Amino acid sequence: MPGFLTPDQLAARTSRARDAAVAAGRALGLTVTDARVLHDVFSVVVHLAPSPVVVRVPTVLPSYADPDTQAERQRRELDVVGRLAREGTPVIPPSPLVPAEPVRRDGFSMTLWQYVEQDSGAEPDYVRNCGLVAGLHAALRAYPGQLPFLSAAEPEFVTDSFAVLADRPDLLPAADLDRARREWEILEPVVRSRAGFEAAFPGIDLQPIHGDAPAANIVTTEDGELYSDFELVTYGPAEWDLAGLGPEGEAAYNAAARRAGTRELDERVLRLVNAVGACRAVACLALAPQLPLLVEAVEPALDSWRAAPFAGGLSDLSAGG
Incomplete structure (x- = not known):
C-alpha cells in the first residue's frame, strides 16, 4: 500500500x-x-x-x-x-x-x-461572482471550436479512483465506497456522453462552459475582475459551472440570466451536477497519497454528501425519468 x-x-x-x-x-x-x-x-x-x-x-x-x-x-x-x-x-x-x-x-x-498583480486584500464574494458567471457563459457561447462533452466530469478518473479506494480503507470506509459506486452507476451514463445526457434531460441546451467552478476562479486586480483557470473547459449544461455553490449562488446567477435574457438554471440538472460533484470529491481521496492535504480538505464535502439524498434524489435518469 x-x-x-x-x-x-x-x-x-x-x-x-x-x-x-x-x-x-x-x-x-x-x-x-x-x-x-x-x-x-x-x-x-x-x-x-x-x-x-x-x-x-x-x-x-x-x-x-x-x-x-x-x-x-x-x-x-x-x-x-x-x-x-x-x-x-x-x-x-x-x-x-x-x-x-x-x-x-x-x-x-x-x-x-x-502575469497580473492581484489585490491580496480582496475577500472573494462567491455569491456575487455567480452572477458574473452568466456573463462569462454569454461570451463562451460564441466559441466556434470543438469541445468534448462534459470532460470536466472526468468519468475515467472517478471510476479508476473508486478501484484504488477499494484497497484503501484508511482513506474511505467500505460503506462510503459502496454508496459512491452505486450512485456512480446511476450518474455516469448521463455525464459520459451527450446522448446519455440528452436522453435524461431532453430540451436542456448545451454550450461551451468553464468547467471548474468559475465563481471561485475570478481574480480581483486593480483593473477589475478577471476570469481564470480554464483547465477543464468543456461543452455541457450551464449548471455544471454552478455545482456546489448553493441556493444563494444559484439565485444570483438566475437574476443575472434574467437581466441578460438567457436561460435560468434547471433544478433537476443542478441536482445532477451536485451529485456528480460529490462523487468527484470522494474520488479525489485517491490522490491523497500525492497530496496529503486532501484528506482534511475533502472532509466537509464528504460530510455534506453523506447527509444528502442518494444520487441527488435522481434514482431513475433513464429516458428523462
Whole structure:
C-alpha cells in the first residue's frame, strides 16, 4: 500500500516543477532571475520574474494523465482563453511573449500566462461572482471550436479512483465506497456522453462552459475582475459551472440570466451536477497519497454528501425519468 508523500518529497516535487518552469521560460527567450512559486496545490504556479509571465505546471494527476493527454487539454484551454481575450472578455490571457502552446520540459507539460498583480486584500464574494458567471457563459457561447462533452466530469478518473479506494480503507470506509459506486452507476451514463445526457434531460441546451467552478476562479486586480483557470473547459449544461455553490449562488446567477435574457438554471440538472460533484470529491481521496492535504480538505464535502439524498434524489435518469 503506497504511503503519503513526506514534506521533503513534496518540497522536492515543487522544486522540480519550479526548475522546469524556469528552464522552459529561458529556452523561450524570457529573462528569469527571481522566479517565485505563487501557488502549489494540484499545480505549481511560478512567476518568472522579472518577466511578466506565470507558468502553471500540473503536478498532481491521475495515473492515465500522460503528457500527451495533458497537452491536448491545455491546447483547448489556450485556444478558448485566447479567443475570449481577443474579443474583450476579462480573462487572464496566455502570455503574448511566447507561442500559445503547451511546453514540455523535464516530464512536465505546462502553460504560460500573462502575469497580473492581484489585490491580496480582496475577500472573494462567491455569491456575487455567480452572477458574473452568466456573463462569462454569454461570451463562451460564441466559441466556434470543438469541445468534448462534459470532460470536466472526468468519468475515467472517478471510476479508476473508486478501484484504488477499494484497497484503501484508511482513506474511505467500505460503506462510503459502496454508496459512491452505486450512485456512480446511476450518474455516469448521463455525464459520459451527450446522448446519455440528452436522453435524461431532453430540451436542456448545451454550450461551451468553464468547467471548474468559475465563481471561485475570478481574480480581483486593480483593473477589475478577471476570469481564470480554464483547465477543464468543456461543452455541457450551464449548471455544471454552478455545482456546489448553493441556493444563494444559484439565485444570483438566475437574476443575472434574467437581466441578460438567457436561460435560468434547471433544478433537476443542478441536482445532477451536485451529485456528480460529490462523487468527484470522494474520488479525489485517491490522490491523497500525492497530496496529503486532501484528506482534511475533502472532509466537509464528504460530510455534506453523506447527509444528502442518494444520487441527488435522481434514482431513475433513464429516458428523462
